Amino acid sequence: MNDYPIKLSQPVQEALKNQTPIVALESTIISHGMPYPKNIEMAQTVERIIIENGATPATIAIMDGYIHVGLSDEKLKRLAKHGSVIKVSTRDIASVIIKKQTGATTVAATMRIAALVGIDIFATGGIGGVHIHADQTFDISRDLEELSQTPVTVVCAGAKSILDLNKTMEYLETKAVEVIGYHTDILPTFYTRKSDIKLALSTDNLEEVARIMKMKRLLNIKTGIIVANPILKEDALDESYMQKTIKDALKKAKSHKIKGKDITPYLLKYIVEKTDGKALQANLALVYHNAKVAAQLAKHHQTMKDK
Numbered sequence: 001m002n003d004y005p006i007k008l009s010q011p012v013q014e015a016l017k018n019q020t021p022i023v024a025l026e027s028t029i030i031s032h033g034m035p036y037p038k039n040i041e042m043a044q045t046v047e048r049i050i051i052e053n054g055a056t057p058a059t060i061a062i063m064d065g066y067i068h069v070g071l072s073d074e075k076l077k078r079l080a081k082h083g084s085v086i087k088v089s090t091r092d093i094a095s096v097i098i099k100k101q102t103g104a105t106t107v108a109a110t111m112r113i114a115a116l117v118g119i120d121i122f123a124t125g126g127i128g129g130v131h132i133h134a135d136q137t138f139d140i141s142r143d144l145e146e147l148s149q150t151p152v153t154v155v156c157a158g159a160k161s162i163l164d165l166n167k168t169m170e171y172l173e174t175k176a177v178e179v180i181g182y183h184t185d186i187l188p189t190f191y192t193r194k195s196d197i198k199l200a201l202s203t204d205n206l207e208e209v210a211r212i213m214k215m216k217r218l219l220n221i222k223t224g225i226i227v228a229n230p231i232l233k234e235d236a237l238d239e240s241y242m243q244k245t246i247k248d249a250l251k252k253a254k255s256h257k258i259k260g261k262d263i264t265p266y267l268l269k270y271i272v273e274k275t276d277g278k279a280l281q282a283n284l285a286l287v288y289h290n291a292k293v294a295a296q297l298a299k300h301h302q303t304m305k306d307k
Contacts, residue, residue, distance in 0.1 A: 005097050006117065009070025012058045016118060019305070021055035021298035024069075024114035024122040024152070029287065030059075030076065031085035031104035032265045033125070034272075034280060040080035042284055044073070046123070046291045053295035058119055060110050062088060062096045062103035069117055079104055087265075089142045107154065108146035111224065115150045120213065120301060122152050123294035125287050126160040126190040127226065128264065129168030132250060139259065140171070147224035148175030153213055153301075155227045155294040157286040158188035158195075162246055162267045165189065169197055172226070178216075179226045180209055182293065188230035191237045191282045199228065206293070210300035229293050235285035237278060245274050 008016070015022045025046060030039045047057040059071045061079055068075060079085060079102070088096050088103035090112050096103040105113065107127055114122055128141025141163075147154070159168050165187065172179055181187070181202035187195045203209060209227060216225070230236075249270040253259075258266045272280045 004067075004116070005065060006067045006069060006113075008117065009058070009068070009072065011056050012070035012117075015056035015058075019302065021295065021302045022058050022119045022121070023050050023055045023291070023294045023298050024110055024119045025050075025057055025059040025291075026107055026110040026122070026124050027059055027061040027071075027079055027104035028087050028106050029125060030079045031082065032087055033268065034283065036080050038280065038284070040077055042287065043076050043080065046287060049288055049291045050123070050295045053292055053299075055295035055298040057291075058114070060105050060113050062093070062101070062105070065097055065100040067093070067097065067113055069113065069119075078102070090146060091142070106143065108142040111143075111146045111150045111152045111154065115152050120152060121155065121294055121298045123155045123287075123290045125283060125290065126156050126158055127154060129159045129163040129165070130171055131263065132162075132164045134164060134167060137259065139263070144168070144171050144175065144177075147172065147177045147226065149222065150224055151217065151222045153209070153225040153227060153297070155182075155229055155290045155297060157190050157231050157290060158228045159190070160264065160268075161189040161191055161242060162249065162264070162271075165195055165197055176221075176223050177226060178212070178223070179228055180212070182206070182209070182227050182229045184228065184230050188228055190286065191231065191242050191279060192239045193230040193233065193236045194239065206297045207300045207304075209297055210304045213301055214304045227293070227297065229290055231282060231286040232289055235282055235289075237275070237282050242271075242279075245271055245279075248274065
């Protein structure tokens with residue numbers, strides 16, 4: 001990594017050197033996903049869960065002209081409290097480094113950086129996708145294209161329910177991205193456990209996911225994998241209630257002409273406010289659950305690599 005503008009934290013350096021399990025984490029969920037101080041509490045809790053489940057957390061962000069893989073508490077707090085953190089997708093990585101700006105990485109940028117340093121597993125809340133009315137706006141998240149190009153496995157609670165889920169799944173199928181339901185054969189939708197989309201592949205066994213990862217690498221198939229891990233039943237929100245709330249949020253965003261990279265933070269903030277914080281609690285719960293599953297998968301994956 002000496003030739004790259006990348007700084008690895010000491011725990012990440014040691015995990016890579018010793019070939020022990022690592023889980024990458026994005027940082028837009030800290031800077032743009034929820035308010036302070038919930039965001040810093042969430043970030044610290046996620047890292048603790050990963051450590052408790054036998055892996056090293058590697059939260060990724062850009063600061064002071066460097067990509068940082070693994071953040072100290074001071075850097076986590078800086079992201080959580082900083083008022084003008086840039087939301088960094090793959091396109092933006094180079095310019096944010098050159099300008100020495102503070103940037104929080106999206107799913108796409110986190111995947112790209114994780115693959116660059118040799119981290120194979122990434123935990124997040126939910127992926128981006130094809131936005132509603134994308135046939136008119138062409139608004140499709142970079143996350144999908146990155147999944148088609150970058151061999152990182154993403155553990156998430158499915159796609160965000162603010163999206164056109166059918167078109168999102170069609171896009172992923174076209175790009176040969178495997179979507180594996182974990183303890184489900186139905187695509188979960190972030191705040192809720194179900195959708196009307198049946199998954200082609202499901203498993204109750206993380207070792208099987210690790211075996212699929214190993215086989216894809218052996219066959220030189222360089223696409224990502226989505227492990228669709230539903231929010232736990234006790235944390236899930238009512239489906240009809242959330243559908244109505246999301247519909248109202250989309251109308252509001254349209255009336256205010258919100259678009260591009262601003263639309264997802266806007267919609268999520270609106271939904272949290274309209275649900276009196278219930279959506280935020282669900283978001284926290286699913287992120288914690290994803291972190292636990294990702295750490296467990298990382299252990300299986302490392303065992304497979306060692307064989």
